[in-house]
Amino acid sequence: MKLQIITLFLVLGCISYLTDRVSCDEHEYRLIQDLMLNYDKRIRPSKNASDLLNVTFGLALAQIIDVDEKNQILTTNCWLNQAWMDNKMRWDPTQYGGVKTIRLPYNSIWLPDIILYNNADINSFMSSVSTNVIVNYEGNITWLSSVIYKSACTINVANFPFDEQNCSMLFASWTYDGYALNLMSVSKEGDISNYMPSTEWKLRKLYVERNIKFYSCCDEPYPDITYYINIRRRPMFYVFNMMMPCVLITLVALLGFYVPSDSGEKVTMGITTLLSMTVFLMLVTESMPPSSENLPLIGLYYGMTIAIVTGSTAMTVLTLNIHHKGMHGKAPPKWVKKVCFGILTKILCMRLDFIEEPDMNIVPCLHPQQRTYDEKIASENGGINSSPRFAKKLSNLGNNVSNSSTGNYDNFEKQFIKVLQKVYQTIEKNEIRLVEQDRREQIKLEWQNVALVVDRLLLLIFMMVTCGVTMGVLLSSQKGPDG
Numbered sequence: 001m002k003l004q005i006i007t008l009f010l011v012l013g014c015i016s017y018l019t020d021r022v023s024c025d026e027h028e029y030r031l032i033q034d035l036m037l038n039y040d041k042r043i044r045p046s047k048n049a050s051d052l053l054n055v056t057f058g059l060a061l062a063q064i065i066d067v068d069e070k071n072q073i074l075t076t077n078c079w080l081n082q083a084w085m086d087n088k089m090r091w092d093p094t095q096y097g098g099v100k101t102i103r104l105p106y107n108s109i110w111l112p113d114i115i116l117y118n119n120a121d122i123n124s125f126m127s128s129v130s131t132n133v134i135v136n137y138e139g140n141i142t143w144l145s146s147v148i149y150k151s152a153c154t155i156n157v158a159n160f161p162f163d164e165q166n167c168s169m170l171f172a173s174w175t176y177d178g179y180a181l182n183l184m185s186v187s188k189e190g191d192i193s194n195y196m197p198s199t200e201w202k203l204r205k206l207y208v209e210r211n212i213k214f215y216s217c218c219d220e221p222y223p224d225i226t227y228y229i230n231i232r233r234r235p236m237f238y239v240f241n242m243m244m245p246c247v248l249i250t251l252v253a254l255l256g257f258y259v260p261s262d263s264g265e266k267v268t269m270g271i272t273t274l275l276s277m278t279v280f281l282m283l284v285t286e287s288m289p290p291s292s293e294n295l296p297l298i299g300l301y302y303g304m305t306i307a308i309v310t311g312s313t314a315m316t317v318l319t320l321n322i323h324h325k326g327m328h329g330k331a332p333p334k335w336v337k338k339v340c341f342g343i344l345t346k347i348l349c350m351r352l353d354f355i356e357e358p359d360m361n362i363v364p365c366l367h368p369q370q371r372t373y374d375e376k377i378a379s380e381n382g383g384i385n386s387s388p389r390f391a392k393k394l395s396n397l398g399n400n401v402s403n404s405s406t407g408n409y410d411n412f413e414k415q416f417i418k419v420l421q422k423v424y425q426t427i428e429k430n431e432i433r434l435v436e437q438d439r440r441e442q443i444k445l446e447w448q449n450v451a452l453v454v455d456r457l458l459l460l461i462f463m464m465v466t467c468g469v470t471m472g473v474l475l476s477s478q479k480g481p482d483g
Contacts, residue, residue, distance in 0.1 A: 027097030032104070035089060041110045044180065045086035045139075052179065055112050056083040057171060057225050058186030061206055063196045064231065065148070067155070067165070069288060073120045074153040074167045074229070079194070081186065082112060082143045090139040103132040106143060112181060117170040117224070121150035158294035159476070161238035164204075169227045177220035178212060185210050185225050200237070205230040242298060246280060246305055249273050250466050253309040256316055257459035261323040261451060270313030277306050301473045308466055315458045323451035326444030337446070340453040348456050352449045 046053045058081035065075040086109065093100050111133075128147040135141055153167035173181050190206030197203070207228050212221045253273035259266045281302040288296050332340075345352060 028099050028102060031091060031096040031099055032102065035091065036108070039088055039109070041108065043110065044176070045084070045088055045110050047087055052182050053084060053176075054182045054184060055114070055173075056184050056186055057081070057114060058191065059169070059171070059208075059227055060191035060193070061195050061203070061227075061229070062146070064198045064201050064203065064229075067153075067201060067231075069155045069157060069160075070286075071120075072153055072155045074151050075148065076151070076169075076229070077146070077148050078169075079191075080143075080145045080147060082114065082145075084112065084141050086110065086135070086139050086141050088139075089135050089141065091137050093137050100137045102135050104135055106130045106133050106145075109133060109135075109141070111143065113174050113176065114171055114183070115174055116149055116151060117172055118152045118168065119149065120152045156294060157288055157296045160288065160296040160298055161233055161235040161242070162297065164230070164232045167229045167231070169229070170224050171227070172222055172224035177218060178223050179220055181223075183210075183223045183225055190227055190229075200234055201231040202234055203229070204232055238298065242280065242284060243301070246277060246302060247466075247470060249276050249280075250305045250309060253312055254459060254462050254466065256312065257319075257455045257462075261320055261448075261455075266316045266320060267313060270309060270316055274306065274309050274313065277302060277309060281306070297473060297476065301469065304469050305466070308462060308469070312458070312462050315462075319451045319455050319458070322454060323448055326440075326447035329440050329443060331443045332446050332450055336450060340450050344453050344457060348453070348460070350453065350456060352452070 044053060060079040060081070061076060062079055063077040065077060067074055089109070128145055130143070130145040133141055133143045149169065151167065151169050153165065155165060157163060172183060185208050188208055190208055192203065192206055195203060205228075207230075209226045209228065210223065211226060212223050214221055250273070253270055256266050256269040256273075259269060281299070284296065284298055284302060288299065341352065344350075
């Protein structure tokens with residue numbers, strides 16, 4: 001019974017072994033077993049230790065994932081193609097059923113230690129995808145892999161958001177010098193046949209350079225292959241979300257010159273627009289690297305527009321001061337009237353309203369000191385000397401009355417003259433007060449008109465400055481990196 005059970009297990013084992021052998025190619029199975037019999041992946045695959053091993057390196061850019069301006073890191077998805085000759089991986093296809101190519105796991109054979117020198121992420125090996133290496137009967141090894149690299153890139157934000165960046169990716173062996181491993185490039189230009197276009201960056205050029213460098217650690221040369229990625233930013237997003245609001249806010253601030261001075265909102269509007277532009281400037285600053293070498297173009301534009309808005313607010317204070325200057329009763333100088341009303345109004349095509357000047361021949365415009373009256377004299381003669389206009393007339397009337405009046409009528413006539421004199425004095429004071437009021441209104445209107453002309457002139461000046469700054473920024477953005 002025991003012998004029968006043992007025999008059954010032996011038969012099942014033989015069937016299982018034969019089934020596994022039949023499920024795969026017997027020739028390929030035997031080939032791999034022979035190749036890996038005495039193979040050691042720790043040894044460089046060259047005939048002699050002094051022989052140079054040629055490794056061909058190629059890179060295909062698949063996608064630009066991200067450009068971190070603040071941390072100055074370029075994230076890319078790259079397909080790598082590395083090829084070299086392994087003398088221990090040769091065979092005669094006729095001895096193995098005509099098998100010329102096989103696939104082996106990448107960690108089962110020797111691999112060159114080619115890494116990205118300007119790597120900015122130590123965990124890049126975790127984001128790499130490597131499956132198998134392709135081996136042909138002549139010993140040619142082809143290793144295809146896909147890696148997401150985070151490389152250090154010096155970001156030049158001088159022309160942001162119309163900037164153009166040149167980033168490099170330097171590949172070289174870490175331990176093999178130029179006498180042991182000769183690194184060669186597949187072509188002089190990078191492969192962009194499988195490139196996926198980015199919505200933010202436009203790929204202009206991808207080119208390759210092979211260099212030989214000497215490092216301080218060693219005397220041997222180290223060849224490297226550097227890929228240069230030339231990209232240009234698509235500025236439409238930043239134009240509509242950062243520059244257009246800035247232009248509109250500046251125009252709103254300049255329209256403050258059109259706000260009437262009596263409304264009391266001119267300065268408030270300027271301060272509000274200034275705060276709004278400061279908020280936008282903070283948004284730009286958060287996305288830019290803290291560099292003192294180059295000032296971003298959009299940051300410079302915001303700074304200049306903030307200066308323009310600040311200047312317009314300061315000029316608004318000046319025009320408000322001019323507008324209320326007529327409250328003191330001092331007329332504008334003649335040269336101010338000549339420049340504002342005679343020259344600027346014609347240049348600016350303005351029509352101003354003026355009050356007709358009072359007739360100074362009817363009622364003289366006296367200085368306030370000349371309009372003071374001596375109360376003692378006025379009490380004695382009833383104010384005859386206080387009215388220059390009617391003094392002569394009333395004097396003649398008094399002489400005629402004094403010659404014709406007698407007796408009881410003297411007191412009555414004197415009282416009547418006093419009452420009449422007070423009436424004339426009151427009328428005279430009212431006329432002088434009205435003339436003075438008209439004069440002050442005229443002066444006040446003249447100062448308001450001066451302020452209106454200055455407002456219009458400043459509006460024109462600041463509009464021209466704003467347009468000039470905007471055009472200067474747009475034109476400077478069209479210049480290349482060499483000007």
